[in-house]
Amino acid sequence: MAIFVNPDYLVQTGWLAEHLADDAVRILDVTAALTKKLENHAEEQYFARGHIPRSVFFNVAAARGVLSDKDAPLPWTWPSMSQFEATMAEFGISNDSHVIVVARTPREGVDSGTLWCTRAWWTMHHFGVRCSILAGGLEKWEAENRTLTSEITVPARAKFTAAPDYSRGLASRDDVLAGLSDHSSCLVDALPESVYNGTDPGYGPRKGHIDGAINIPFRSLLRSETALFKDADALTAELGALLDEPKVITYCGAAIAATVDAFALKLLGHENVAVYDGSLMEWSADERLPMRTGSAG
Numbered sequence: 001m002a003i004f005v006n007p008d009y010l011v012q013t014g015w016l017a018e019h020l021a022d023d024a025v026r027i028l029d030v031t032a033a034l035t036k037k038l039e040n041h042a043e044e045q046y047f048a049r050g051h052i053p054r055s056v057f058f059n060v061a062a063a064r065g066v067l068s069d070k071d072a073p074l075p076w077t078w079p080s081m082s083q084f085e086a087t088m089a090e091f092g093i094s095n096d097s098h099v100i101v102v103a104r105t106p107r108e109g110v111d112s113g114t115l116w117c118t119r120a121w122w123t124m125h126h127f128g129v130r131c132s133i134l135a136g137g138l139e140k141w142e143a144e145n146r147t148l149t150s151e152i153t154v155p156a157r158a159k160f161t162a163a164p165d166y167s168r169g170l171a172s173r174d175d176v177l178a179g180l181s182d183h184s185s186c187l188v189d190a191l192p193e194s195v196y197n198g199t200d201p202g203y204g205p206r207k208g209h210i211d212g213a214i215n216i217p218f219r220s221l222l223r224s225e226t227a228l229f230k231d232a233d234a235l236t237a238e239l240g241a242l243l244d245e246p247k248v249i250t251y252c253g254a255a256i257a258a259t260v261d262a263f264a265l266k267l268l269g270h271e272n273v274a275v276y277d278g279s280l281m282e283w284s285a286d287e288r289l290p291m292r293t294g295s296a297g
Contacts, residue, residue, distance in 0.1 A: 002232040005269030009121070010229070011132045013141050016100055020053055024098050026091070026155070027054055030120045031103045031138070032061030032111040038075060040065065042106070050148035052102060052141060056091060056155060060120045061111075066091075067123045074281050076119075076254050078170060081162045084127050088162075092155025099124060099131040104138035105225045112225040113137045115218070118259040122275060125266075126170075128163030133263075137226035169262075171249045171274035173282060173289070180212045180290075185247035187213040190261040195253075198293030203253030204284030208293035210251065215295075216242075218252075218260035235264050243270055251276035251283075 004010075019025050029051055033042040040062040047057045059065045063075035066087050079087070093099060101120045103113030117133045124131045134141070142148070171179075179185030189209045194200040196215040198208035209215065220238055223230055230238070239261075242248050248265060250258040250273065258275045265273045276283075283289050 002236040002268070004232050004267045006267055009125075009132055009263070009267055010135045010227075011100060012135055013144055013146060016052070016134060016141075017146055022098075024096055025054075025100060026093050026097045027052055027056070027100045027102060028058035028091070028120065029055045029102050029138075030058050030060045030116040031106070031113065032116050033106050034061055034111060038063035042111075046104060046106060048150060050150055052138070053147055053149045053151070054153050055102060056153050058091065058101075058120065061116050067120060074254070074278060076256060078123060078277055081127075081166065084123075084166075085160050085162050088127075088129070088160035089157055092158045093129060094158040094160055095128065097130065097158070099129050100134055101131060102134040102138060102141075103227065108225050113139075114222060114225050114227045114260055115256050117227045118263040119256050122169060122259040122262060126163070126168060127166045128161070133227050136228050139224075139226045140228075169274055171251075171276045173276070173278055173286075175274070176210065176249060176251070176276050176283075177289075179247070179249055180210075185249050186242060186245040188242070188248060188250045188258075188261055189213040189215045190218045190250055190252045190257045191215070192217050192219070193295075197295050202284060203280040204282075206284040206287075206291050208291045210280075210283055211290035211292045213251070216261055218257045221260060221264045229264060229267065232268065235268060239265060239268060243268060245270075247272045247274070249274050249276055251279040253280050255279045
């Protein structure tokens with residue numbers, strides 16, 4: 001029987017209910033309700049109507065959200081160390097905090113709570129934040145008739161010092177090219193098969209996938225889009241071969257869905273995983289970079 005090597009990366013609703021009053025616990029609601037302009041209206045549409053007590057709205061999903069470099073040419077680009085530290089200070093997160101990332105899924109396939117939970121977790125974890133994702137999301141919390149509130153929590157400022165090796169969670173275009181050239185890493189496309197093989201439109205001017213990538217759609221790792229991951233046996237069946245790879249790089253359209261695959265690998269204990277931050281938004285725009293359509297065969 002397989003086990004999660006890092007089970008503390010997920011917490012259950014019962015655990016959170018018991019620890020709501022803990023001084024170290026910080027709850028960040030990363031729910032998305034995106035517009036075509038990549039603006040996030042979830043705070044007024046969902047959070048304001050009811051949220052877990054002591055949680056604060058943490059707008060990760062907007063194109064230039066709280067964990068994005070607002071000066072970068074692409075949306076959702078990782079922040080600098082100074083930007084990240086300033087954000088943690090603003091939200092009352094110190095190096096002693098335990099952050100719980102929560103979300104709901106307003107529209108499956110569009111505003112997946114899982115995607116934004118894992119994206120937030122992936123960034124914060126590598127910057128040195130102790131953080132976990134609420135399994136089952138706000139849907140499970142509500143189904144269990146647990147308390148919701150409309151009261152607003154204003155966190156006291158804190159001081160946070162980022163881990164100097166935070167970039168270990170990132171891969172660049174050059175890292176991807178090098179891994180394909182010398183076979184030093186396995187490249188994983190986390191998008192649906194129809195996008196991977198070019199049947200459906202991709203991200204950017206070219207369809208298909210990076211030549212040399214295998215396809216493990218992020219939804220194949222979930223029981224539902226509310227951060228309910230499959231159990232360890234099922235995830236091992238999906239990802240087991242990758243656990244023997246010395247390094248894995250995941251990507252998608254904009255380095256969001258890619259964090260689901262990467263997070264699942266971390267649950268199972270693979271420590272050398274990176275996410276290609278530019279993903280297809282960067283790759284497909286450069287005609288010099290290899291892409292192909294069709295299945296991997």
